[in-house]
Amino acid sequence: MKFTLPKWYDLHAHFRQDELLPATIQSHLAMGCAGILAMPNTKPPVTRVSGKNTESYWTIESYRAELEAAGNSKLSEIIVPLYLTKETTADMIFEGAKSGLLKSCKYYPPHGTTNSEFGAPIKTYMENGVLAAMEEAGIILNIHGEEHALHGEDYFGKNSNAEDFFYRERVPQIAEKFPNLKIACEHITTKTAADFVSQASDNVVATITPQHLLYTVADLLQGLKYHLYCLPLVKFDEDRQALLGAATDTGNTKFFAGTDSAPHTHKATACGCAAGCFTGLIAPQLYAEAFNLSEQNFDAFKNFLCLNGPKFYDLPISDETFTLEKKSQEFENLKIGGQEVTLLTNGLNRPALSWSLSQND
Ligand SMILES: [Zn+2]
Numbered sequence: 001m002k003f004t005l006p007k008w009y010d011l012h013a014h015f016r017q018d019e020l021l022p023a024t025i026q027s028h029l030a031m032g033c034a035g036i037l038a039m040p041n042t043k044p045p046v047t048r049v050s051g052k053n054t055e056s057y058w059t060i061e062s063y064r065a066e067l068e069a070a071g072n073s074k075l076s077e078i079i080v081p082l083y084l085t086k087e088t089t090a091d092m093i094f095e096g097a098k099s100g101l102l103k104s105c106k107y108y109p110p111h112g113t114t115n116s117e118f119g120a121p122i123k124t125y126m127e128n129g130v131l132a133a134m135e136e137a138g139i140i141l142n143i144h145g146e147e148h149a150l151h152g153e154d155y156f157g158k159n160s161n162a163e164d165f166f167y168r169e170r171v172p173q174i175a176e177k178f179p180n181l182k183i184a185c186e187h188i189t190t191k192t193a194a195d196f197v198s199q200a201s202d203n204v205v206a207t208i209t210p211q212h213l214l215y216t217v218a219d220l221l222q223g224l225k226y227h228l229y230c231l232p233l234v235k236f237d238e239d240r241q242a243l244l245g246a247a248t249d250t251g252n253t254k255f256f257a258g259t260d261s262a263p264h265t266h267k268a269t270a271c272g273c274a275a276g277c278f279t280g281l282i283a284p285q286l287y288a289e290a291f292n293l294s295e296q297n298f299d300a301f302k303n304f305l306c307l308n309g310p311k312f313y314d315l316p317i318s319d320e321t322f323t324l325e326k327k328s329q330e331f332e333n334l335k336i337g338g339q340e341v342t343l344l345t346n347g348l349n350r351p352a353l354s355w356s357l358s359q360n361d
Contacts, residue, residue: 001326003293004360005302007034007318008284009077011309012142012186012207012258014039014276021070023336024263027280028075031357032322035077035315037142037258038067040106045083045118049096060101077315081106081142084125085118090133097137103313104140104184105130109148109162121148122170126177135181140313142184145171145193146232156233163232167193175200184312187212187260189232191242197254198246205312207258208243210286211277211344216240219348226268227347230260231275247304248291256309259283265339267347277344281331285355286345288324293355321360329356 015024015038028036040046040063047057060080067078081104082088082096088105096102108119125131134141146162147170155162167190175183185197185206197206211228216237220228228234246255261283262276279286284305291301310317330351334341345353 002323003298004321004323006306007032007320007322008257008306009035009309009315010257010259011037012260014262015067016263017042019336020263021066023334024280025067025071027334029071031281031284032359034318035075037079040081040083046080047083047085049082049092049102050099079103083118086120088130090129093130093133093139094137097139102139104142105134106142108144109146111148126174131178131181135178140182140184142186145185163190164192167196171196175204186258187232189235190239194242194246205254208247208255209260210279210283210290213244213247213290214286225348226273227342227344228277229273229275230277248297248300250300252300252303253308255304257287257305263341265341278341279344282343282345282353284324285353285357288355323358323360324355327356328352328354
């Protein structure tokens with residue numbers, strides 16, 4: 001069984017910086033990516049639009065240039081969202097939109113995940129004119145949809161969790177107050193989020209990672225497979241089934257690929273674990289596995305991986321292609337200098353993937 005697809009866009013991924021950058025970009029090019037949306041939670045974070053990087057912030061202009069150079073200009077499109085902080089102003093949004101450098105802004109819950117300590121609560125941007133400016137200027141809001149500062153049962157419980165709360169309480173308010181704001185709900189993990197996005201207007205879409213389509217919290221806990229530790233956490237099977245139902249629906253125009261691939265050279269530490277699964281090299285193969293890709297659902301798969309995302313972000317569909325074949329393929333971890341980034345599947349002790357990928361150029 002073989003399927004040829006247009007090169008796709010990973011519309012949520014982490015590439016980091018410095019010596020990691022060429023290797024992480026290369027791993028995306030190797031899996032048939034035409035373009036990327038590169039997250040701004042670098043060190044320091046990308047909190048300004050134009051000009052040169054400084055010690056306390058980076059700019060979209062400079063980080064994009066670095067990403068482009070690291071990929072030898074082989075990526076046709078690179079979007080870097082602006083990291084929303086207390087210092088973000090409506091004027092920055094309007095100026096950024098005018099410059100053409102600013103396409104989207106990223107909301108991180110304060111202290112919610114890796115390098116996210118610069119964010120302010122979502123209410124700040126709802127009230128200080130930033131979301132209103134984005135709505136007016138046509139700038140997309142990328143949301144990490146988890147309520148901050150929840151603990152214990154509220155953070156991750158039997159009946160609710162930080163994401164469930166955020167999609168019941170916060171996102172409906174944003175969508176109601178700013179009906180023309182384009183919202184990309186990122187790496188959704190719950191039935192609550194999938195149901196909300198399905199029922200919301202066409203301005204509200206969502207990305208889903210391979211791990212959230214394939215695994216549940218049981219896979220993380222049994223044997224403490226920490227390479228599957230990412231935020232938001234993998235959830236229960238009812239949630240996974242809701243995500244899978246949304247992604248594989250033949251009429252799906254709103255759900256698309258965004259891997260949230262995140263390279264960590266030190267995943268587990270003495271007092272915890274860095275959040276993020278690395279799925280460079282292997283993401284289309286994992287999505288194919290989650291879909292149980294066949295002639296019957298090929299169109300739905302193509303919509304999810306290759307068409308819905310670029311349509312929302314107004315990016316061209318690539319005229320280059322890659323091929324997925326039902327054939328076992330193995331991968332080694334990424335080695336960068338003396339450091340190593342473990343592929344999610346290797347970290348789960350399943351080095352052989354059931355789909356292999358080849359490029360057609
Ligand atoms: Zn992310």
